[in-house]
Amino acid sequence: MTVRADRILRESQVIIGYTVYVDLVKEFYPQAEFLTTPMRQEKERCEMALKAAQDGRKTAMICSGDSGVYGMAGLVLQMAEAYPDVNVEVIPGVTAALGGGAILGAPLGHDFAVISLSDLLTPMEVIEKRLRAAAEADFIICLYNPSSRKRHDYLERACRILLEYKSYETACGYVQNIGREGEVVHLLTLAELEKTPVDMFTTVFIGNKETQMLNGCLVTPRGYRDV
Amino acid sequence: MTVRADRILRESQVIIGYTVYVDLVKEFYPQAEFLTTPMRQEKERCEMALKAAQDGRKTAMICSGDSGVYGMAGLVLQMAEAYPDVNVEVIPGVTAALGGGAILGAPLGHDFAVISLSDLLTPMEVIEKRLRAAAEADFIICLYNPSSRKRHDYLERACRILLEYKSYETACGYVQNIGREGEVVHLLTLAELEKTPVDMFTTVFIGNKETQMLNGCLVTPRGYRDV
Incomplete structure (x- = not known):
């Protein structure tokens, strides 16, 4: 994980991800509320994240590797078209x-x-x-x-x-x-x-x-x- | 930079790199001795690093991006054949x-x-x-x-x-x-x-x-x- 990703997770109010990845990071960010969806429910996960962000909560979606490489970044950006008030930032990782x-x-x-x-x-x-x-x-x-x-x-x-x-x-x-x-x-x-x-x-x-x-x-x- | 790269640089006694990259990180690792070579002197840089490591000093070589992608990791591993006592570890980065x-x-x-x-x-x-x-x-x-x-x-x-x-x-x-x-x-x-x-x-x-x-x-x- 990058220093920048770690800093952003420390500042996040909501952290959303696939159950397995959330379990890996949960102990390090006790300030955050954690939300998960099982595998294959990628759209539901993005919707959860975009709704939390629209409610004004600082929300992070986590993936393994780099979120841009076969990850969730593209799907979030596509679905974010329906949430014009949400500002999406992609943080690079190690694929x-x-x-x-x-x-x-x-x-x-x-x-x-x-x-x-x-x-x-x-x-x-x-x-x-x-x-x-x-x-x-x-x-x-x-x-x-x-x-x-x-x-x-x-x-x-x-x-x-x-x-x-x-x-x-x-x-x-x-x-x-x-x-x-x-x-x-x-x-x-x-x-x-x-x-x-x-x-x-x-x-x-x-x-x-x-x-x-x-x-x-x-x-x-x-x-x-x-x- | 990854959390792991940062931790390793904190533990390093010698940090070696191209002048521009060394100048970017110097202030964050005051414990280390810094060595640089200018551009195009990649082999000299690797030799410096391998010699410092052979002398028993914990030595880090830095690159921009990921050291494995058009970076110095391959050259260090090739040249390390002549330094059998040196243990080389490659730390991934964000290319x-x-x-x-x-x-x-x-x-x-x-x-x-x-x-x-x-x-x-x-x-x-x-x-x-x-x-x-x-x-x-x-x-x-x-x-x-x-x-x-x-x-x-x-x-x-x-x-x-x-x-x-x-x-x-x-x-x-x-x-x-x-x-x-x-x-x-x-x-x-x-x-x-x-x-x-x-x-x-x-x-x-x-x-x-x-x-x-x-x-x-x-x-x-x-x-x-x-x-």
């Missing part, structure tokens, strides 16, 4: 690509693409087109949502597409439960990744041609003429 | 894509690509290939280093490539001096962006097909069936 990248070393040292494998809100053919484009142009690729409650083969299918363009030896890594209890880190090749089952709390990194495993770290040099 | 994105609203609400336009360490044909791939697959695109001391037409050339695939009306934005004095925000179309001169302290955002300008904000909905 899983950065948090997980730091744990692995420095995989994102050059141009990278972030792709969610969840087809809940995006057609599978759009996801596959993006995987192909990112692989063919040798981006480092960071995958969010590599598994879901209902679907366990997202990552395997993605790896099969990436292997059409990237070598079997491509340096990869993944991190489970970034910065939380049960944090697990793995370095492996793209061929190994294809055969690896991961859960929905995993962030996956696929290197570019230059990415190396160095002393247990995943590192992409900044440029082709570096070091 | 300009996230910091600038929050100021603009929520442009990075769906799959995105981060591309540096600097051809100092990367051949121009690799950069152009990545621009084409990202545009064709309808990624949101965040551009770093859209201008340099010597070259002022990087952004114009990039926009011309993107316009082969993206509409002239594509919602775009840019932020100068993110989170610093002189912060400036602009929303504009891709056609307007092509004609806009920017400096090297600017981060540029080019939307996907769904990105909208909403009440002075740049917002990309999370999915095609959202709201």
Whole structure:
């Protein structure tokens, strides 16, 4: 969490979020009233927050990672159109690509693409087109949502597409439960990744041609003429 | 800055960085000795840090944004191979894509690509290939280093490539001096962006097909069936 996010939460009268995230921060902000909604009730959560703010209460909505990256910031801004008196401010955070990248070393040292494998809100053919484009142009690729409650083969299918363009030896890594209890880190090749089952709390990194495993770290040099 | 980065800087005996960044944090960490090297002397800076750490001093190297994204983390890890007694830990931060994105609203609400336009360490044909791939697959695109001391037409050339695939009306934005004095925000179309001169302290955002300008904000909905 950033120093700025912490300061704003200390000043908030109402803090709203998904139950799991609220439970993580509750003890640190005793001044605030906490409101929660379960998963999938994102619109209801935004409405709660906007109504509390319209009532004149200083209200914070919390997400994990960065609220702008597959987070709630966009939805709040869209729904805020109906609440013209509410002033919305987005506070940046550390998204899983950065948090997980730091744990692995420095995989994102050059141009990278972030792709969610969840087809809940995006057609599978759009996801596959993006995987192909990112692989063919040798981006480092960071995958969010590599598994879901209902679907366990997202990552395997993605790896099969990436292997059409990237070598079997491509340096990869993944991190489970970034910065939380049960944090697990793995370095492996793209061929190994294809055969690896991961859960929905995993962030996956696929290197570019230059990415190396160095002393247990995943590192992409900044440029082709570096070091 | 994250709460964790702040805590580590408070505990550091030596803090090393590019002169400009050291000047920004100096007053907050009076316990530390500060060492600096000017721009372009990145290897010397890493060596200084690794030597101080090898001497048994708790040493922090600082960057702007996230040290893993076009930052110094990769170089430190590569050079640390020659210092087997030094234990390197990477602390994640808020890269300009996230910091600038929050100021603009929520442009990075769906799959995105981060591309540096600097051809100092990367051949121009690799950069152009990545621009084409990202545009064709309808990624949101965040551009770093859209201008340099010597070259002022990087952004114009990039926009011309993107316009082969993206509409002239594509919602775009840019932020100068993110989170610093002189912060400036602009929303504009891709056609307007092509004609806009920017400096090297600017981060540029080019939307996907769904990105909208909403009440002075740049917002990309999370999915095609959202709201």
